[in-house]
Amino acid sequence: xSAITNTxxxxxxxxxxxxxxxxxxxxxxxxxxxxxxxxxMIGNTTILSVIWTEPSLHQPMYMFLSMLTLTDLGLTLxxxxxxxxxxxxxxxxxSVEACFVQFFFLHGFSFMESSxxxxxxxxxxxxxxxxxxxxxxLTDIVVSRIGMAIIIRCVGAVLPPLFLLKxxxxxxxxxxxxxxxxxxxxxxxxxxxxxxxxxxxxxxxxVIYVLDPLLIVFSYALILRxxxxxxxxxxxxxxxxxxxxxxxxxxxxxxxxxxxSMVQRFARHAPPLVHVVMANVYLLSPPVMNPIIxxxxxxxxxxxxxLLLSWRKAY
Numbered sequence: 001x002s003a004i005t006n007t008x009x010x011x012x013x014x015x016x017x018x019x020x021x022x023x024x025x026x027x028x029x030x031x032x033x034x035x036x037x038x039x040x041m042i043g044n045t046t047i048l049s050v051i052w053t054e055p056s057l058h059q060p061m062y063m064f065l066s067m068l069t070l071t072d073l074g075l076t077l078x079x080x081x082x083x084x085x086x087x088x089x090x091x092x093x094x095s096v097e098a099c100f101v102q103f104f105f106l107h108g109f110s111f112m113e114s115s116x117x118x119x120x121x122x123x124x125x126x127x128x129x130x131x132x133x134x135x136x137x138l139t140d141i142v143v144s145r146i147g148m149a150i151i152i153r154c155v156g157a158v159l160p161p162l163f164l165l166k167x168x169x170x171x172x173x174x175x176x177x178x179x180x181x182x183x184x185x186x187x188x189x190x191x192x193x194x195x196x197x198x199x200x201x202x203x204x205x206x207v208i209y210v211l212d213p214l215l216i217v218f219s220y221a222l223i224l225r226x227x228x229x230x231x232x233x234x235x236x237x238x239x240x241x242x243x244x245x246x247x248x249x250x251x252x253x254x255x256x257x258x259x260x261s262m263v264q265r266f267a268r269h270a271p272p273l274v275h276v277v278m279a280n281v282y283l284l285s286p287p288v289m290n291p292i293i294x295x296x297x298x299x300x301x302x303x304x305x306x307l308l309l310s311w312r313k314a315y
Contacts, residue, residue, distance in 0.1 A: 020273045047295070048070065
């Protein structure tokens with residue numbers, strides 16, 4: 001029997017792919033990948049530490065930032081094992097169970113990144129457009145509820161496509177084109193009817209990856225209108241500076257995402273290397289760049305990090 005069905009999953013595994021055409025130099029390619037992963041882990045862990053240890057940073061803005069750093073850490077730790085294992089040891093096999101677990105966390109944290117940025121846009125809107133009501137609107141309870149809503153939203157978004165995919169038989173080549181398990185990569189190996197999966201995936205993209213950016217743009221349109229009515233140029237610059245870090249974080253997530261979507265939609269026959277590079281840029285950019293952005297552009301974070309480093313040096 002040529003088809004490999006889910007009834008024989010115990011003997012079935014996926015084959016991960018590294019950098020197509022550069023298999024002979026994977027050990028050298030692993031160096032920049034390892035450095036990027038270390039930058040992400042050290043940067044996000046440092047920001048998370050200073051937020052939780054510095055009482056002056058226990059404010060809604062920094063609570064949302066801590067959610068973003070946790071999401072970036074989760075995204076990093078989800079892809080690191082399979083990517084580095086493949087590049088270092090050429091270990092390409094991954095079991096079905098492990099692949100679905102990585103599927104869940106990879107897409108879950110990706111959706112969570114978008115959701116947290118939307119929550120941060122709401123935070124910036126309240127801070128600039130309704131500053132006198134900021135403390136009464138974004139209380140600790142409200143921030144906690146937003147965090148729980150984000151988790152519920154993302155888990156609820158990821159579980160249906162996971163179960164929809166798991167019920168289908170895999171009978172084509174079991175070679176994935178990436179170093180991790182992506183839904184769009186796994187679904188092309190299915191030999192059953194994927195109509196429901198495709199429509200659900202389309203709806204999910206519309207709800208999260210289209211609606212979230214639109215709401216973020218709408219919030220900034222309201223912010224811009226408020227800023228343009230500010231009394232002085234200094235107030236306008238201060239308001240813009242308060243939003244700059246978040247704007248850069250939004251661009252770091254959505255620009256690579258749009259690029260990857262364009263490649264998948266209009267360049268399906270492009271060399272596999274193009275798809276692999278775009279996917280890695282999309283997954284690595286936010287965890288690596290966000291700590292740098294918020295350290296450079298946020299004075300309170302920068303000062304707290306310097307204070308933490310000086311305290312450790314003293315001891």
